[in-house]
Amino acid sequence: MTTTRYGVIGCGMMGQEHLRNIALLPEAEVAAIFEPDPAMAAAAQALAPGTVMAESVEALLAEPELDCLLIASPNFRHVEQMERIAATKPLPLLVEKPLFTDPAHQSRIEALMARYPAPVWVAMEYRYMPPIAALLAEVEQATGGVRMLTIREHRFPFLHKVGAWNRFNRYTGGTFVEKCCHFFDLMRHILKSEPVRIMASGGQAVNHMDEDYEGQRPDIADHGYVIVEFASGVRAMLELCMFAEGARYQEEVVAVGPMGKIEALVPGPGRFWPADLGAPPVPQLIVSPRQPKGPETREIPVDPTLLEAGDHNGSTYFQHLEFLHLVRGTRTAPDVSLRDGLISVLMGQAAQESMATGKAVDLRLSTEN
Incomplete structure (x- = not known):
């Protein structure tokens, strides 16, 4: 099996939990990270040494050989980042909850539902x-x-x-x-x-x-x-x-x-x-x-290894296992659409x-x- 390579957008508290859990997954790695806060970026790089630290979402999407994407940025950034991904590199996507925060953005989510060509999994851990x-x-x-x-x-x-x-x-x-x-x-x-x-x-x-x-x-x-x-x-x-x-x-x-x-x-x-x-x-x-x-x-x-990797009773790890099946084509639809x-x-x-x-x-x- 070839290694599945993640691109990660946002590595604050929840993003770092994802990094720790991805490190436990079989044949998976974080290949690129975009995190604009210097302290959070340093913490993320310590968890995923050797990872490319991109200077923008666009730079991350320009990285070759990414297999899937994870959005763990602040809530109010999710919609705009999903739209950039849809226009540039619509890979299988795991996006943290909540999907959006502004009621005016419902129509933008519905547009993504209609046109995003790859599976999108909403992270309901x-x-x-x-x-x-x-x-x-x-x-x-x-x-x-x-x-x-x-x-x-x-x-x-x-x-x-x-x-x-x-x-x-x-x-x-x-x-x-x-x-x-x-x-x-x-x-x-x-x-x-x-x-x-x-x-x-x-x-x-x-x-x-x-x-x-x-x-x-x-x-x-x-x-x-x-x-x-x-x-x-x-x-x-x-x-x-x-x-x-x-x-x-x-x-x-x-x-x-x-x-x-x-x-x-x-x-x-x-x-x-x-x-x-x-x-x-x-x-x-x-x-x-x-x-x-x-x-x-x-x-x-x-x-205990899963408890050490995050604050959600191992759920982040089990969610990623299922998401990987989606990315690798061994399942056809996300659990959380x-x-x-x-x-x-x-x-x-x-x-x-x-x-x-x-x-x-x-x-x-x-x-x-």
Whole structure:
């Protein structure tokens, strides 16, 4: 097998996680990187020594023998960079979430959907976390068909990023877009139905209140609730709190149906777990049938090498394995399409609107597959 060569755009915190995981992949390497921030570029080069450090997106695309591309730049850069790639070198592409942040850019994403000639995979890593993957494999059998779905994330505040772009709605699309598109994607994936109505309440209560960036105070929300009604009649709820890093588990996914309940419990990044408390928590899957009663709890351990490579319970590695099958032609379609990425953002934007107005927002999803 020949080595698959990646070109990478953006190597901040998430981009560097991708670099560490690509280094673990069989017959894959990072051939070229574009990262404009000097400190981030130096960190990226240390992780991928010998890689060509391009001075622009255009210079990266001019590199010969690239097999695929990865976009891990700040959210608000994704659309323009995808358009440049489409016009210059439309290789198979893995693009970080959220796909876009500005509602005015929806038509540009739809144009890319219509004309981009190679497969595009939107990086919804949470699908590939081992405990969530275990839930996905058993959810129908355990529940007899999901009738209620709850996702809770109790976590740490937004980390510091270059230029503090993740402190402002205008760059992120808002917390329900930036952070929660993962969860809206999971809802659709689990329920196999489309959202029709969204209600949200939330705001900024604790985090970043005393920060100031050239006279501008962050306006990013740090907590909220979102209820989503689906065309199937099923309801789902998201509970987000970004000042709850003391919790044992960071994510909890709970699905309930006429036959029982199934839960996936996911700890946060091990590097944040206090050493004096011993070993970090191990992910769990809990299946609770209605008859006979008696919850079954299983630990779903993650390879320590993968935990060391990133903050997402090994999911970045497993996602790349599947993306490589796409690049190498051993599978024909991405797990997470441009349409999936688009709808996850539309759901987040509807939640942002509902939070701002206090009104439910109806969704009309007319975009073709």
